[in-house]
Amino acid sequence: MKGYLLLVFILLILVSCGAKQEKTSPTVEDISESVYASGVVKSKNQHLVYPKVSGIIQELYVTEGDVVAEGAPLMKLDNEAARLSTENARIAAEYARVSANAEKLKELQASIDLARSKKQNDSLLLVRQRNLWAKQIGTKVELEQRELNYKNSVTAYKSALLRYNDLKKQLDLAAKQSQKNLQISQTMTDDYTVKSETKGKIYSVLKEEGEMVSPQVPVAIIGDADDFIVELQVDEFDIASIKPGQKVLLNLDSYKGQVFEAKVYKVNPAMNERTRSFTVEASFTKAPPALFPNLTTEANIVIKVKKDALTIPREYLQDGSYVTTEDKEKVKVKTGLKDYQKVEIVDGLSKDAILVKPAK
Structure with a gap:
């Protein structure tokens, strides 16, 4: 009797185990392959x-x-120190203005006028002395004295002109330098x-x-008030597959259970050596009703899409290239695209096959 009960118990276990074994058949549907990325929402130009x-x-x-x-x-x-510095620069600029130094220029202009008058007078005296000498009136010494006086007058006149021009240049330079110093000081105050x-x-x-x-x-x-982007971090092993224009599917912690869409528009070519990842930026094409900077997100960047593909759940695939049929036969298959739930079967299996889920 005990042996009979034991046999029944074993049979019940076998039947229950067999009942729990899951089965499936390939399905024809669209499948996409994607790259995982994590990141944050940012205001554009943030x-x-x-x-x-x-x-x-x-x-x-x-x-x-x-x-x-x-x-x-x-x-x-x-900015009290900057204000005082600007005030000093303004005072220096006022002092250095050409108009503020008009008296110095007038003084030199008077010297020029006096030198010009003396030159003209010495010129007349020289002409008169030459006429007298031509008539044998006067002495050679007097003529030479008139010539020397005239030359000295010409030199004095030229020297007066040079002093005036030099002073004017100096005043112009000082005025410009002081004005520049004032502008620099005002800029520093604005800072x-x-x-x-x-x-x-x-x-x-x-x-x-x-x-x-x-x-x-x-x-x-600071950032744009209404325009937001997604800044994603992509592992260095996946970056070669990422290109502008690719579709991005987003999950936000603030919107549980909802999927939003974006499109890659920029791939930063420089790798972050600390995280061994690349920064990818995407713009929203299907955004949530309200967004805020620095919201965290998880994303799948779609790199390939195939329509009407023959697919099976990924958990039915063994060792990357084998499946088990209903009659316990282990069949080798060729796979194609994969997502997180399904895998495309390119060769080795028909859509009528019945597969058994391998035991864990």
Whole structure:
């Protein structure tokens, strides 16, 4: 009796095991092969804002969510030293202006006029002395004295002109240099107002009033208000398959169970040596109703698509190229495209075959 019960028990186990064995047949459907990537959503043209100078924030002009124009002020830094420097430069520029040195030029102009008059007078005296000498009146010494006086007058006149021109050049140069120094100082003063380089939305203000900032530390994040992209990281082993125009299927943690679509438009050719991955950028073609910067995403970049392919579930494939039929025969097959659930059978199997799922 015990032997009979044991036999029945064994038979029940065998029947139950046989009942649990799963079967399937190949199906004809579309299949695509894709590359996995992870990444984040970013506002288009999203970037960090850095101040040009160090200082303490005196006043914030914006807050998160504000939309700003190009060149709009974001915050003001303490600039008392820069203000004083600009004031000094302005005073120096005023002092160096040519018009401010008009008296010096007038003084030299008067010297030129006096030298010109003396030259003209000495010229007349020389002509008169030559006429007298032609009539045998006067002495040779007097004539030579008149000639010497005239030459000295010409030299004095030319020297006065040179001094005037040299002073004018010096004043012009000093005025231009002072004006440039003033412009540089004003530019440095402007640097104490942190401005937006582009039109966009303020997504984050990273500092508060009273905090110290420097050119090495960002103070805000700005990007397009309505245009978003996906920045994906692709493993170096897969990057050769990625090209602009490929379709991207996206899953976002903020939208569980929904699939969104994008299209690759840029493949960064430089590899990140730390992560051994490449950055790929894609633009949304089917986007969720609301997006925010830095949302995480997982994606599949579709690299190949085939319609009406003969497919089986991947778990029915053994050792990469074998399947087991209903009569326990192990059949070698040739595979094609693969996704995360199915594999294409290119050769070795008909769509009428019945396959048995291998035991784990």
